[in-house]
Amino acid sequence: MKDENHPGRERLERLLRQWGAEEAVRQEQGAAQRLPPPLPVPAAAWRWVPLAAGFALFAVGVGFLLVAKAEVPKSGALYMAQATQEVADAKALLAEAQRLLDEQRTAAAVSAARADELQQALESGKTAAAKTNERIADLAARLAEKQTALDEAAAGLKDRDAQLAQLKTDLAAARGQIVKLRTGLDAGSAAVRRAEESAAAAQRNADNRIKAVEVQQAMMMNLLARVMAPGGTPGEADVRAIQAAARDSGLLGRAATLRDRISNDSVRRLFDTQEVLLMRLMLLDAGDKGELRALAEVVRSMNLGPQIAEVLRASADNPEVGAWLIESQVLLMGIQRAG
Amino acid sequence: MEPGDSELVERCRAGDRAAFGLLYAAHAGRVRAYLQRSGFAAADVDDLVQETFTRVLRSLHTFDPARGEFRPWLATVAHNVARRHWRRGAQDDNFDPELAGEVLAARDNPAPASETREEVRALVECIEALLPDLARLVRLRYVEARTTRGIAAALDLAEATVRLRLGKAMYLLQRCLRSKGVWE
Numbered sequence: 324m325k326d327e328n329h330p331g332r333e334r335l336e337r338l339l340r341q342w343g344a345e346e347a348v349r350q351e352q353g354a355a356q357r358l359p360p361p362l363p364v365p366a367a368a369w370r371w372v373p374l375a376a377g378f379a380l381f382a383v384g385v386g387f388l389l390v391a392k393a394e395v396p397k398s399g400a401l402y403m404a405q406a407t408q409e410v411a412d413a414k415a416l417l418a419e420a421q422r423l424l425d426e427q428r429t430a431a432a433v434s435a436a437r438a439d440e441l442q443q444a445l446e447s448g449k450t451a452a453a454k455t456n457e458r459i460a461d462l463a464a465r466l467a468e469k470q471t472a473l474d475e476a477a478a479g480l481k482d483r484d485a486q487l488a489q490l491k492t493d494l495a496a497a498r499g500q501i502v503k504l505r506t507g508l509d510a511g512s513a514a515v516r517r518a519e520e521s522a523a524a525a526q527r528n529a530d531n532r533i534k535a536v537e538v539q540q541a542m543m544m545n546l547l548a549r550v551m552a553p554g555g556t557p558g559e560a561d562v563r564a565i566q567a568a569a570r571d572s573g574l575l576g577r578a579a580t581l582r583d584r585i586s587n588d589s590v591r592r593l594f595d596t597q598e599v600l601l602m603r604l605m606l607l608d609a610g611d612k613g614e615l616r617a618l619a620e621v622v623r624s625m626n627l628g629p630q631i632a633e634v635l636r637a638s639a640d641n642p643e644v645g646a647w648l649i650e651s652q653v654l655l656m657g658i659q660r661a662g
Numbered sequence: 663m664e665p666g667d668s669e670l671v672e673r674c675r676a677g678d679r680a681a682f683g684l685l686y687a688a689h690a691g692r693v694r695a696y697l698q699r700s701g702f703a704a705a706d707v708d709d710l711v712q713e714t715f716t717r718v719l720r721s722l723h724t725f726d727p728a729r730g731e732f733r734p735w736l737a738t739v740a741h742n743v744a745r746r747h748w749r750r751g752a753q754d755d756n757f758d759p760e761l762a763g764e765v766l767a768a769r770d771n772p773a774p775a776s777e778t779r780e781e782v783r784a785l786v787e788c789i790e791a792l793l794p795d796l797a798r799l800v801r802l803r804y805v806e807a808r809t810t811r812g813i814a815a816a817l818d819l820a821e822a823t824v825r826l827r828l829g830k831a832m833y834l835l836q837r838c839l840r841s842k843g844v845w846e
Contacts, residue, residue, distance in 0.1 A: 343804030436686035
């Protein structure tokens with residue numbers, strides 16, 4: 324602990340002494356108002372006043388009586404001396420009685436002042452008590468208000484608790500729904516993934532089939548070319564054989580059914596073209612070489628082979644249409660050599 | 663405006679009982695505080711106040727306003743009453759007579775400078791901020807005017823401990839007053 328400077332210490336000492344004196348007086352005045360001490364017997368003091376006065380008057384009366392009426396066989400001078408002494412004694416008694424009277428009057432005045440102080444303290448106490456009662460009433464009223472507010476707050480709190488409980492329930496339900504939705508979403512995603520995988524697999528299968536058909540077509544074309552090329556221009560018997568093959572395979576009958584399944588416009592156009600050429604082949608007079616050459620010329624000019632390969636890739640989903648196109652193409656190729 | 667002491671004394675001399683009542687009301691509290699701070703038991707203090715004012719009333723004719731104020735004259739009467747009873751009661755040295763007499767030495771309504779009032783207010787706040795034990799020591803010393811020996815007896819402590827703690831309280835009060843900006 325650091326020592327403070329000396330002037331500061333003296334200044335604080337003076338301040339403390341001033342405060343201590345004022346505080347002591349304040350406490351004593353407060354204590355006098357709170358707890359008045361007992362009265363210092365004013366009634367006893369006043370009781371002595373008439374007694375002292377009566378005693379003094381009695382002493383004076385006795386003195387004069389002795390002077391006036393006593394028959395003492397003494398000389399005049401002695402008598403006078405005795406009477407004077409009696410009067411002096413009486414005066415002394417009177418003075419003592421007067422002193423006693425003054426003393427009691429003083430005590431009575433002090434007591435009266437004290438009584439006034441106590442009366443003021445009593446009135447002050449009554450005033451303070453009245454103020455305290457008012458304050459208590461005020462506090463009671465405020466307490467009642469606070470209680471009401473507290474009750475309302477408690478009720479509000481209860482409502483909030485109920486709302487909170489409801490919100491918690493709703494939140495739990497929403498969380499359950501989120502879990503379900505997430506599960507459904509996962510399932511949907513899996514389904515989509517599976518569908519995509521299936522579509523990819525189907526695409527792969529279709530590509531494979533197209534490649535297989537293309538390979539098959541190329542093989543058939545080559546085989547047909549090899550078979551038919553050495554024979555030169557087909558004769559009447561060859562034409563009839565081709566017509567018979569077309570009838571036997573029922574190409575025209577199948578065409579009516581297959582057309583309804585075609586959704587691709589370019590496929591339908593090729594299909595219609597080959598159907599028309601097939602009809603001309605079926606109606607062809609096998610012995611008429613001019614008509615045969617004209618048909619062969621039309622088939623050649625149309626160059627249907629590459630178109631059929633293109634159409635086969637586009638209509639991989641409809642293999643029956645592809646087969647019909649190939650079959651009809653093979654038959655028309657036999658006529659084509661007649662040119 | 664309330665009448666001054668000199669006017670009240672003159673009216674008392676003329677036999678005005680109400681004036682004496684006012685004089686009593688104005689000074690009885692200080693006399694009681696003085697006697698209390700002088701170490702008299704509470705039961706005796708009222709009797710001594712009574713005796714003091716009885717003497718005052720009886721001796722009012724000896725008071726000369728030209729030679730001084732009423733308060734110091736009253737202090738002399740109260741001090742004489744106290745001294746007579748000290749002799750009777752073998753008054754010990756647990757109370758500081760000089761400190762005790764300051765309640766009577768101070769003037770009525772001293773109207774100190776505003777900064778002094780401010781200082782006293784700050785001092786009260788600082789005392790209330792002290793630890794309860796230290797605040798009680800300060801009160802015993804400066805309100806009840808006890809000596810360090812008297813405080814030691816009242817609190818059942820060694821006198822050296824009381825001095826040490828009072829020193830600590832003084833240090834804390836100075837620091838508090840400075841922190842409040844009351845002192846430079």
